[in-house]
Amino acid sequence: MQRxxxxxxxxxLLDLHVKTVRGYVRDGRLPATRVGRQYRIRPEDLDAFTGTxxxxxxxAPAPAPHADVSSIVQVDGVDRRTADRLANAxxxxxxxxxxxxxxxxxxxxxxxxxxxxxxxxxxxxxxxxGDLDTTAGLLKVxxxxxxxxx
Numbered sequence: 001m002q003r004x005x006x007x008x009x010x011x012x013l014l015d016l017h018v019k020t021v022r023g024y025v026r027d028g029r030l031p032a033t034r035v036g037r038q039y040r041i042r043p044e045d046l047d048a049f050t051g052t053x054x055x056x057x058x059x060a061p062a063p064a065p066h067a068d069v070s071s072i073v074q075v076d077g078v079d080r081r082t083a084d085r086l087a088n089a090x091x092x093x094x095x096x097x098x099x100x101x102x103x104x105x106x107x108x109x110x111x112x113x114x115x116x117x118x119x120x121x122x123x124x125x126x127x128x129x130g131d132l133d134t135t136a137g138l139l140k141v142x143x144x145x146x147x148x149x150x
Contacts, residue, residue: 004033004040014050024049069135073126073142080117083124086145087115090126093141111138 007025011018024030025039030049032039075086094113111130117123126142128135 004042005046007032007039007041010041010046013046067132069128069130069132071126071128071135071139073128073139075124075126075142075146077122078117078124079122080119083115083117086124086142087117087126089145090138090142091115094138111135113138 005013007021008018010016010030011021014021021030022039025032025041030041031045032041034040075083078086091113094111111128111134113129114127116125116127118125128138130138
């Protein structure tokens, strides 16, 4: 929808008397369209008359490419006690590195970790969601913990 100015609005914008603006319109120096007994001025015509260019529309920069990882790590052959120990160690590592409040707003990566233990199958699963570097670091921690089952 196109916006138009009235003569009174243009006079206010230019700090001129209404009669002066009407004179510019009648002389043809300020293009306007007559609607009934009143004039309407397009913003482009006002910009041309005043010698100013319209403010360019703000263009948001394109977002930088970003990659995330979704990983599922399955650890078989663990009892409840070992599963709890591994899950606690991994969650503490994830929270210690990336769980502090406000980090997402500060532009730092978010990391999400969930664990699922199936006692019947003696299987522990880690579901890890995050950016490439953060997830890779956590996967190394999981690998180190599994390699040292104490």
